[in-house]
Amino acid sequence: MDALSAPSLVEHLQQRLSAATTDHPSFIGAPIDISSLTPAQLGSLWPAIRRALRTPENPAAQQLATSIVQQAAQLELCPALDQTTLLEVLRTCLSGQEAVEQLAYHSGKPSSALSSELHRILGEPSIRWAADYHQTYVLAQWLDAQAQAALHRCVEQHYADAPYVRQEFELLEQLEPQSRLALASSEYWTGHHSLSSDPATALADDAAYVEFSQQILNTAAQRLEDIHSGATPYVADGAFSTHDTPVIARAARIALRRDAPWLPPLMDTLLTKACVAPTQAKTAPSQSLAIALGHCIEQIPTPESVQTLRSALSLVRHAGLQKKLTRNLKPAERGLAQRPEIALRLAPISAPGKAQHALLASCLESGLWQHFELSLSDWRRQLVDSAVGAPFAHSLIWVANNDCGQRCSFLLTQNAQALDVRGQPLPLDAGCRISLWHPLSSDEAERQAWQAVITERQIRQPLRQVFREHYQAPDHELESPSYQAFAGYSLSIRPLIGLARREGWKIDRDGSLSRNLSDIRVTLNVDVPLYPGLQGHCLSGATCFARRTEKHWQPVLLKNVPVQVFSEACRAIDLLVSISAFAVEELTQTAAGIPLPQASPGKREERLNRLAGHNLTQMTLMRQQVLNTAFATHIKAGKLSMDERHVRVGDYAVHLVTGRVSRDGGAVDLPLAAQSGKLAALPWLPYDEVLLERIANTVCALLNRSGH
Template structure:
């Protein structure tokens, strides 16, 4: 699953290379990057970077002055973007477009130059050519310039950057003396923040290497926080996420290590699990006492490796889900080498449906087996892939027929195959006649009342950008936006702050709109022009926001007495099913016949109807709220923290609401065994 440059070999501080020193000013190099004749030596005019020409450490202040000189000579649009980036205001942060304009300009060459100059200065400090002083290697304005340079290089995914970071970071993270201080703690953290914004696996690896050698007590803790955010952010850069290292796992997805008289195995499947075995292969139930006693450090390393493997699986899963929008896909040969045969990637790819272009415009779907050499179709029949140059992409149900979707859902259920994320059981959203009438906006999810704090957290979890709403000037209206992978489309959800009710901060939803990226920026698009996958994925997110954060999903809301949102709670809590609830209904239709309560349950319209000994109950498939027959009296059951489905029932996908509905169904089917006085009081009062 590795692409781009191979992982660079780590360079220790003692092996730092000394750059060749020549007399070339930053202003000369700026002229080179702008394609202008050099005001100095002729050889300098042919230099493409500081590493090629050789540079000397720049005097204090010259780095920032050189950046100002470069920016002044760029076009007006790029200069405007740069000023937004440099200001970095909380209420008006730079967008991806601002960074991309800067990265597409002559600043890219300047970025390499100043980073090479920084590496030269750091090497000189390590060699003793420049006197050492803690945290004085770079001034504050220089750190800011270098941070912008690193961000531009990371955004461009420059092939030269990993090797440079391997030289620069160790040299600024450890003093050339036995001191626990750093030549530039500020630059270490600036690089880490840059990698959070534009992550690459190589930048994360360089920071992890530095984390292992730094002597300062507080720096590793902060780097751990940075690295956690970098790992999460990698998932949003699908084009680089698959370069994550294999961590030493074998082709079979197993990491093996002999520890004393035992063997540790970390196996990649749905999760990363650590097991212990005797050297003859016999499995053990837990960690051997001898390992705990004699090899505590190695045991800690193995447990840390499990955590890293799980983090990689999470990152790759999110990256694959983002790749659902990749219409053209990639070549089959590259996919096999980088994903299907990768020790960490294979367990994910084998549980997902892929489609191969077997003829121009003709795609065939299948589950990969044998490292992707063959596929199994929805009927369970094997078929061989085509040529190495054939296109392959993830199958998306919005491109499939209802019959194909049903067949894949049957296949996965029969095979007890749980996918890394919803794919066969994924909700799909297509244009409605009402949306064709409104043309540029959708009111499908308008006028819902949501818990705002929970909504704001979900925005961040799903990569939506939103300003904070609240009871202040300008805080009553806002929008959340999500730029889709590929950065060609983005969705917009408009929200309004609602005056606090019962000490709850609430928000109401409004329109959903779409924009297409053009040379002039983002331009509003008609809904009919939005690709079906883009439309479906954005609307799926909005449906998720409503389903998870709506007050209709709160079973206790109705007990608040007089409340102006009570009508909404009842309407949304028992109303028509959303696309996610329809998928839930489909899954229940497949699962319930296999349960011990099959003869006491039935799907009826919007509800799962459960016949108990005391009453008959109707569980809404959207909200999981319960009504009791014959008078539709409401039954409040607060979900337990366990949220178990009951009977160890296999679920084809993770869905908290589906598990909740099933757990309530099992409870109510055996209502004669209920002992909770609050539940019994409600049942008996309405009987």
């Protein structure tokens, strides 16, 4: 990128943004690095940037403006607008939403010229003022008392049957400026939501709105109690106005985000009584509130709210409402697993059962990739001494961390005695912190020692821990933000999307699957846009990592990704690839360097489409049968064995779908001899023979290594 001093850079950018159309439309110009700009300098460019963004006739200026905006977002650099630049920008605004965004960049007092421009944007008092009352309120603060009074009249008239809206409107004056801006600039609404645009994020730190939230939820809960007791006549879907529902839901999201101790009994009343009629009718007092609360619990789950959602599902009689709430339960449980420090409160309040054990296992498993510690007293109360948590406490390996930085892994006996890896009693200090042990949190000797202990005592772990697959980035990729180990597989799209949705991956139409692990986002790229219902195949690409900053995602080098996060991300991707892969990219040459004949692109595409439609489980079974036949002598002699998805030679395992080689969970890089153990091509089998040959070559190499 060009290296210019900040003043020269401002002048240079101003010229390029304001220049007439270039001689050739393909000429865009050299990229520019804006990291040296100050907010004021970016603000001086802001009017020209906005004009260029709206000038498609000049692609060079438009692309430069787009690049500047994208860089500013990544750098979290906001323009600082003075009266002159703000006025110039407001003249280009066509809506209140745009005006609110630009006013956030100005901290001064309004001028008469600014007020006149805002009057133009708002227009005459109308129902639109009331419909967007958060935006209108922020804009009206820059205007005269007459405009503010007109807004109050509009809100009173439009929301005559929405008391909760009117109460929130009266509260706006007491809120912090950033809270009003968050409400005005957000496009969040129940049902179509993006947590990044949720105003509850800012409002959760505003004391006035937090107090209002508790008050409004108490009022709503009391109304539902009155309906169910008969004090208020029951009318189907008549408990609350549809205008009031978003206000109540916003209050619930704030309380959930703060994990307010007063919320659980209120949520139990609000959800269960909103979705069930006080009579035997299959209607509900407020479908809109029940659906909104279901979304709230899905987005920001707590143990108590998830229990409430499950209870409500057992009571609701309205078929459509039950269907909608059912969709919230699984994502809520997955989301709860992302908050293990509060999720473990679930154990003491739950009765043992298959569903509760599965949910607790998910919560604990997330502690393998994100920082998670409990005090000794909380660990004993929530796990060791609870009926649901005790089996986990006594079968998993734990780590005791003390204030001096010392750590020691241990296993509990049936009488709750802690033993270290040598079988010696380990006293637990009252002030120590307890976390889950991960294979990468210790060296190879300790991993093998714990594997021997678990095997010798025949302990069945509720989640894979000591024999857990673990991955480490190779040295040559540490300076890169992408990982190539899972690139080059042909994936069947239908099972890929199905598994990805169940596992909590976000499916992007830009051709990627992404998932957040703590503050790290992992993305598996593919070569086609993905969406539910798509058929056929796609080719896997690089795996990329990014870290969440305050507002944006920044690429992060592999060396800076926590080792346990990297390992668990790769393990999750390995599952996707293992289930949906049916082929690997054809080899262009043998291991000895001899070129191989290649199929034409058309024939190859036809063949891959045909393979992508096959049952992948059956393909794995067929591959297993072929290998059973090929290595029958070795299997009979006990030199190798087969299980559902692996060929095992001693401590080594070769995956039947991906060909990945592992030893006690850790990946192994195994060089293959030229054409060792090559099988005859089998084009009539429903899978790619190249992958079968790779697996067979690997097994032969392992047998040769072990002297067989």
